[in-house]
Amino acid sequence: MKPLTSRFARLLPGVLPSLLLALSAISAHAQTPAAAVPLPALQALAAQEQPALLKTLQQLVEIESGSSDRQGLDRIAAVVSQRLKDLGGEVTLLEPGADLYRMFDTPEKVGPMVLARFKGCQGRGKVLLIAHMDTVYPRGMLAQQPFRIEGQRAYGLGIADDKQGVATILHVLAMLKATGWKDCGEITVLINGDEEISSPASRHRITQLGGEHDAVLSFEGGGGPEGPDILRLATSGIGAATLSVKGRASHAGAAPERGVNALYELSHQVLQARDLSDPKVGRQVHWTVSRSGVVRNMIPPTAEASADVRVERVEDFDLIEAELRKRIQNRLLPESEVSLSFERRRPPLHATPASRALGATLTTLAAEQGLALVVRDVPTGGGTDAAFAAAATRAPVVEGLGVRGFGAHSNQAEFVQLDSIAPKLVLVARALMALGAKP
Numbered sequence: 001m002k003p004l005t006s007r008f009a010r011l012l013p014g015v016l017p018s019l020l021l022a023l024s025a026i027s028a029h030a031q032t033p034a035a036a037v038p039l040p041a042l043q044a045l046a047a048q049e050q051p052a053l054l055k056t057l058q059q060l061v062e063i064e065s066g067s068s069d070r071q072g073l074d075r076i077a078a079v080v081s082q083r084l085k086d087l088g089g090e091v092t093l094l095e096p097g098a099d100l101y102r103m104f105d106t107p108e109k110v111g112p113m114v115l116a117r118f119k120g121c122q123g124r125g126k127v128l129l130i131a132h133m134d135t136v137y138p139r140g141m142l143a144q145q146p147f148r149i150e151g152q153r154a155y156g157l158g159i160a161d162d163k164q165g166v167a168t169i170l171h172v173l174a175m176l177k178a179t180g181w182k183d184c185g186e187i188t189v190l191i192n193g194d195e196e197i198s199s200p201a202s203r204h205r206i207t208q209l210g211g212e213h214d215a216v217l218s219f220e221g222g223g224g225p226e227g228p229d230i231l232r233l234a235t236s237g238i239g240a241a242t243l244s245v246k247g248r249a250s251h252a253g254a255a256p257e258r259g260v261n262a263l264y265e266l267s268h269q270v271l272q273a274r275d276l277s278d279p280k281v282g283r284q285v286h287w288t289v290s291r292s293g294v295v296r297n298m299i300p301p302t303a304e305a306s307a308d309v310r311v312e313r314v315e316d317f318d319l320i321e322a323e324l325r326k327r328i329q330n331r332l333l334p335e336s337e338v339s340l341s342f343e344r345r346r347p348p349l350h351a352t353p354a355s356r357a358l359g360a361t362l363t364t365l366a367a368e369q370g371l372a373l374v375v376r377d378v379p380t381g382g383g384t385d386a387a388f389a390a391a392a393t394r395a396p397v398v399e400g401l402g403v404r405g406f407g408a409h410s411n412q413a414e415f416v417q418l419d420s421i422a423p424k425l426v427l428v429a430r431a432l433m434a435l436g437a438k439p
């Protein structure tokens, strides 16, 4: 990217009249901290920024970066790093460390994180911006679904989840740089490459960074194609329980009595662990996947079943795990062996007084540009990295600052809504101005 000063100079002919007009009105807005740069000037800048953002999206979508594709992740991390450097950030590429939390689907090589710190501001508020550059799609799928724009939609794999988040951050920073705004303490950006596999490498770093900032904005998609824009203050905690049974193989026809039927034992275990949900407190345990046996005429020597676990209270992870460990002691076939692995894949994110207050500020800022922002404070089953950011801080953490779109994790027609881009850029720019001015 060219230095932003020259880009801003190119924008000036279009922007200058509205900028001057807006500057003359600045005193009228002076009581709100977000009026550091007037709204009409920001709107003009955002409209100019949109084509550049779409180019960025194309560039990011055209790099396949599935969570297990370390080569692809290295390529996209290099692009994101360079862009953040060009914007003036001190950029570090962070490799997965010894604190990696390994889960059943954690790949051998987990992707890196891009950390950028923007200093040299004169304000006080420190803000952390997070998004992820990995996708759920394995290499090779891009060819069937290349980047394309049709009407009000830009299509591409991973474009909504979450390449738009990365692009939104890059272009909000470009807009702010173009205005010369300095009224912030520090802006930190973390782009991780392992969100879709529950952030085995980045979870601790995100929690640590969350604790070092006065506010955290997370850039997963901000609502569906038809609107409204949605801000999330709460997300579900997600866990996975896996029961493994070891039995003994034997000929199913000639010597069944010499076998220990792992499928019988697993069935017993699943049935006696089918009542652990409590919807009143948002606790859900559902057995969803099972596997057993080798061939029809062999008593199955092994069997395995997994449950999807959702919680609204982090202590429910402990409760569920303890209850399962107790119950597996009760076996149908004493000669079988039953073991449990229990993964805490994501903690829940709760609405707090601080996040409600930030939600209210964002709603007000959105309303000033005619945007209806809906704040959701109860989880709807999904989980995100925002919860890791909130795990060790009382600072506000909000999710959904990305643009609106549809089709995440589907193999067709993932898209972002074009008319959502400029308003979101403006909203985030104004949020940063408000947050930067005060801790």
Ligand SMILES: [Zn+2]
Pocket: 132, 161, 162, 195, 220
């Ligand atoms: Zn995502």
